[in-house]
Amino acid sequence: MSLDVWPPLPLLIKGDVFETSVDNVIAELEHSDRICQITLDCHTSLEIEKLWTAVRVPFPELAALNLSMGYLLEGPVLPDSFLGGSAPCLRCLQLDSIPFPGLPNLLFSATHLTDLRLHHISHSGYISPEAMVSCFSALTRLESLILHFESPESFPVREHRRTPPPTRVLLPALTQLKFYGISEYLEDLVVRIDTPLLDDLIITLFDFLPDSSTAQLSQFINRTPKLKAHNEAHVFFYNLGVHLALPQRFVNGLEILYKVVDWQVLSVAQVFTSSPSQAFSATVERLYICDNYASWEGDIRVEENHWLELLRPFTSVKSLYLSRVIVPRIAPAFQELIGERVAEALPALQTLFIEDLNLSGPVQEAIELFVSGRQFSSHPVAVSHWERQWSD
DSSP states (O other), X not given: OOGGGSOSOOEEEEEEEOTTTHHHHHHHHTOTTTEEEEEEEEOOSSSHHHHHHHTSXXXXXXXXXXXXXXXXXXXXXXXXXXXXXXXXTOOEEEEXXXXXXXXXXHHTTOTTOOEEEEEEEOGGGOOOHHHHHHTGGGOTTOOEEEEEESOGGGSOOOSSOOOOOSSOEEOTTOOEEEEEEOHHHHHHHHTTEEOTTOOEEEEEESOOOTTOOOHHHHHHHHTOHHHHOOSEEEEEEETTXXXXXXXXXXXXXXXXXXXXXXXXXXXHHHHHHSGGGHXXXXXXXXXXXXXXXXXXXXXXXXXHHHHHHXXXXXXXXXXXXXXXXXXXXXXXXXXXXXXXXXXXXOTTOOEEEESOOOOOHHHHHHHHHHHHHHHHTXXXXXXXXXOOOTTO
16 A cells, blocks of 8 residues: 555654565655654565665654664675765664664764664674764764674774874763673773763673783773762673673673683773772672572682682772672682781671571681681671572
């Protein structure tokens, strides 16, 4: 049925695109001057370029655009002439598995954009952090930003890192930032932006190695008021990695994904031990170190000095909460904190909360040695049972 029989009302285009329905969708898109929302889940790549051709014209009323390749790994590259190269009314843009290297040029015109989500960015859709940030100066209303790369192979080989500019781009309205990618890209991104209202930070890193640098991430956290002022931190280990949450409402966090557990511990420690973040770490008074109710894969032994590196920056922690799986892994580090080293980590600790108090053998001995050493040095620590809740 032709849309011409209807009055010129605003149009919302929403549905699934299959090989047999591409032409019908293209016919609907011909009313570009009336369309205010497009949500298409594409399940074919055979004729998808015909669809991309149909969206090369301007859509002056378009406020929301969501394009996805569905279960397909990747669609054809969007042309630079996408949306006629201009999106003056666009407020929400989401692309999933759809490469669009020309996106920065389009964003210069999207001054009303509040929500930008790029999922499963492939190698062919790579946009450098420099190019991404270059258009942020126009996005003064942007509230949510998600950059989700497909895999470490999404990134080109870079011979050297460029020197960051002397001034940073301000994103005055941004409250949520989610990043999935490699640490080098993240470092090059956050060194170039300021986000004074940001209070929801979720980061997943593919490649966090012991020698990875997080200096710029630490400085970024330290200059972001709502991320810096925390009195509670959660370190949550699971088989694929570790989730570090710095909550006000338990929504802010940093996720690091790596299989080798002692590298996980050292990775979290590195975030806090860099000098710019020392003041941030020092505000935490309650520290939770937990697991996902399942043992880590294999019999992986974490070096005591890695645990100490993790604990050392938390100079104001008064309450430390340990799950039953964590206790036997971290206990050997506690027995190092005796004698002259008693105040080397957790000098303000008052209560050690343990999920399972039925300790025995070397684990019990290590905890008892730690407690007696603190008592002897006039830094007493009480041990209490912790009834762990799901929210913990």
